Amino acid sequence: MKIYSTKQIAAIDAFTIENEPISSIDLMERAAGELCKCILEKFPEPISCKVFVGPGNNGGDGLALARMLAENKYTVEVYVLQISSHLSADATTNLQRLKLLGNIALFEIDAAEAIPWIFPDDLVIDAIFGAGLSRPIAGFALDVVNAINASEATVVAIDIPSGLMGEDNSQNNRKGIVKADITLSFQFPKLAFLFPENEAFVGDWKVLSIGLHPDAIEKGKTPFKMLSRDFVKNLLMPRKKFDHKGTYGHGLLISGSYGKMGAAILASRASLRSGIGLLTSHIPRLGYQILQTAVPEAMVSIDRSDIIFTEYPDLSQYKAVAIGPGIDKKQNSFRAMVDLLKEVKVPVVIDADAINIIGEHPELKEHLPMGSVFTPHVKEFERLVGESKDSYTRNCMQREFAQKHSICLILKGAYTAIACPNGNCYFNPTGNPGMATAGSGDVLTGIILSLLSQGYPSRIAAIIAVYLHGLAGDLAAEEVGVEALTAGDIISYLPKAWLSLKK
Numbered sequence: 001m002k003i004y005s006t007k008q009i010a011a012i013d014a015f016t017i018e019n020e021p022i023s024s025i026d027l028m029e030r031a032a033g034e035l036c037k038c039i040l041e042k043f044p045e046p047i048s049c050k051v052f053v054g055p056g057n058n059g060g061d062g063l064a065l066a067r068m069l070a071e072n073k074y075t076v077e078v079y080v081l082q083i084s085s086h087l088s089a090d091a092t093t094n095l096q097r098l099k100l101l102g103n104i105a106l107f108e109i110d111a112a113e114a115i116p117w118i119f120p121d122d123l124v125i126d127a128i129f130g131a132g133l134s135r136p137i138a139g140f141a142l143d144v145v146n147a148i149n150a151s152e153a154t155v156v157a158i159d160i161p162s163g164l165m166g167e168d169n170s171q172n173n174r175k176g177i178v179k180a181d182i183t184l185s186f187q188f189p190k191l192a193f194l195f196p197e198n199e200a201f202v203g204d205w206k207v208l209s210i211g212l213h214p215d216a217i218e219k220g221k222t223p224f225k226m227l228s229r230d231f232v233k234n235l236l237m238p239r240k241k242f243d244h245k246g247t248y249g250h251g252l253l254i255s256g257s258y259g260k261m262g263a264a265i266l267a268s269r270a271s272l273r274s275g276i277g278l279l280t281s282h283i284p285r286l287g288y289q290i291l292q293t294a295v296p297e298a299m300v301s302i303d304r305s306d307i308i309f310t311e312y313p314d315l316s317q318y319k320a321v322a323i324g325p326g327i328d329k330k331q332n333s334f335r336a337m338v339d340l341l342k343e344v345k346v347p348v349v350i351d352a353d354a355i356n357i358i359g360e361h362p363e364l365k366e367h368l369p370m371g372s373v374f375t376p377h378v379k380e381f382e383r384l385v386g387e388s389k390d391s392y393t394r395n396c397m398q399r400e401f402a403q404k405h406s407i408c409l410i411l412k413g414a415y416t417a418i419a420c421p422n423g424n425c426y427f428n429p430t431g432n433p434g435m436a437t438a439g440s441g442d443v444l445t446g447i448i449l450s451l452l453s454q455g456y457p458s459r460i461a462a463i464i465a466v467y468l469h470g471l472a473g474d475l476a477a478e479e480v481g482v483e484a485l486t487a488g489d490i491i492s493y494l495p496k497a498w499l500s501l502k503k
C-alpha cells in the first residue's frame with residue numbers, strides 16, 4: 001500500500017470528484033457512511049456521543065457522521081467550534097441537513113466556558129481539523145483539545161487526530177494535539193501514524209476505504225510504502241526441481257565473542273531456517289564446541305583469537321557476508337573490519353557492534369560496500385548517521401544516507417523502515433512488542449544473510465527478511481504470548497512463517 005502525503009491525498013480526492021465523477025458532498029457522504037459503519041461495529045450498543053466540529057471538510061465529515069449516528073439511535077450532541085468566519089461548503093450543507101433532522105442537540109461554541117463537561121462514558125468524535133491543518137492549533141480550539149485530552153472518554157478521531165500534521169511534526173506543539181484512542185483514516189494511513197512518538201495521539205488506527213479513484217492511486221508517486229503479504233510473496237523466487245545446495249549460495253557469518261556466543265547461534269540458526277545452501281560461521285576459538293553442538297548444520301571458521309573477531313577467512317567462496325551480532329568492538333576487531341570492508345566484493349549485512357564500530361570511525365563510511373544492508377535500532381542508527389529529535393527528521397536522514405552510500409538502511413522497531421538506494425522507503429506492518437527481547441535482531445541478520453546468499457538483490461532480501469521476521473514473531477506470539485516470547489521462538493516459527501507467506 002502506498003503512503004501519500006496529505007497534499008497528495010487532497011489531489012486524489014479532487015481527481016476522484018472530477019473523474020469518477022462524484023460530487024464532493026456525495027464523496028463526504030460516502031466517507032461518513034464508512035465511519036458510521038465502523039463505529040457501529042466497534043460500539044454496537046448506542047451510546048452518548050459528543051461530536052466536536054471544525055470549519056473545514058473534517059468538520060463536514062463529523063456533521064454527516066453525527067446525523068448517521070443519530071439515525072442509529074445514538075444520543076448525539078454536536079459542538080460546532082466558532083473558529084473561522086465561515087464553514088466549508090460541504091460542512092455548511094451537512095449542518096443544514098443536521099438541522100433538518102431536528103432531534104440533535106446542536107451548540108455553536110466560541111469560549112472555554114461553553115465547552116461541555118465530557119463524561120468518562122461519552123464517545124468523543126474529533127472532527128475539528130483533518131488533513132487541512134496548516135499550523136499548530138492555538139486559541140479556543142486549543143482549549144477544546146485540552147478538554148478532550150483531560151477527559152476519560154473514548155476518543156475517535158476522524159481521518160487524523162486534530163492538531164497532528166500528516167508528515168512532519170518537528171515544529172508542532174505536542175500539547176495541542178488530540179489524544180485519540182482510535183483513528184479512522186480515509187483510504188491511506190498518514191506517515192505520522194508510523195512514528196513512535198505519535199502513538200499517544202493516534203491510538204489504534206484503521207484505514208477506511210472510501211473508494212478514491214484507482215487510477216489516481218496507481219499513478220501517484222511516493223517514496224513511502226507499507227509492505228503487504230501479496231507484495232512480499234511476489235518477490236519470492238521459486239525453488240526448482242534440480243536445484244542443489246550450491247544453487248542457494250554459501251554465506252559467511254561473522255559473529256559472537258566471549259559471553260555472546262548466543263548471538264552467533266541465533267543468527268546461524270535463522271540463516272539455515274531461511275533457505276541458505278551453505279553457511280560458514282566465523283567465531284572466536286572459544287566458541288567452537290558451542291557452535292558445533294548447537295548448530296550442527298553450520299560449518300565453522302575459527303578466529304586466531306580466543307575471545308573476539310580479529311581476522312576473516314578467504315572471501316572468494318562466499319556469495320554474501322554478515323558481520324556484527326555479538327562481536328564486541330575491540331581495537332583488533334576494528335582493524336579486521338577495516339580490511340574486510342576494503343576487500344569484500346559481495347553484499348554485506350552490517351549489524352550491531354559492526355555498526356557501532358563504523359559509528360566510532362566515521363572515515364569507514366567512505367568504504368561501505370555498495371549493496372550492503374545495515375540493520376540498526378535507533379541507538380545504533382544515531383551512532384551511524386547522527387542524532388535527531390523526532391522520527392520524521394530521522395526518516396529523512398535515513399533515506400538520504402541510504403541514497404548517498406547506495407546501501408539499504410533498515411531502521412528497526414515497530415513499523416521497521418527499510419530505506420533503499422533508489423530513495424524508496426518501505427514500512428513493515430508485521431511484528432509485535434514481544435519481539436523487543438534480546439537476540440531478535442540477530443535472528444533478522446541471519447535471515448538477511450540467507451536471502452543475500454541465495455541471490456536476492458539487497459533491497460528484496462531486506463524486504464522479505466523484515467516482513468518474514470515480523471510474521472514469525474506474530475505467529476510465535478499467538479502461541480506463547482508476548483511476555484514469554486524469546487528470539488529462539490522467532491526461529492522456531494520461521495517454518496510456519498514461510499508456509500504462511502507462500503500460501
Ligand SMILES: NC(=O)C1=CN([C@@H]2O[C@H](COP(=O)(O)OP(=O)(O)OC[C@H]3O[C@@H](n4cnc5c(N)ncnc54)[C@H](O)[C@@H]3O)[C@@H](O)[C@H]2O)[C@@H](O)CC1
Nearest residue numbers: 013028031056057058129130131132133134135136137159
Ligand atoms: N475533499 C474530499 O472530498 C474529502 C475530504 N474529506 C475530509 O476533509 C478533510 C480535509 O478537509 P479540509 O481541507 O477542509 O481541512 P480541515 O477540515 O482540516 O480544515 C481546514 C480548515 O481549517 C483552517 N485551519 C487550518 N489549520 C488551522 C489552525 N491551526 N487553526 C485554525 N484554523 C485552521 C484552514 O484554513 C481551513 O479553513 C480530511 O481530513 C477529511 O476528513 C473527507 O470528507 C473525504 C472526502
Ligand SMILES: Nc1ncnc2c1ncn2[C@@H]1O[C@H](COP(=O)(O)OP(=O)(O)O)[C@@H](O)[C@H]1O
Nearest residue numbers: 412413414431432433435436438439440441442
Ligand atoms: N514493538 C515492536 N513491534 C514490532 N517489532 C519489534 C518491536 N520491538 C522490537 N521489534 C523487532 O525486534 C527486533 C529487535 O532487534 P534489536 O533491537 O537489534 O535486538 P537485539 O539487539 O536484542 O537482537 C527488530 O527486528 C525489531 O523490529
Ligand SMILES: [K+]
Nearest residue numbers: 126129160162
Ligand atoms: K480530526
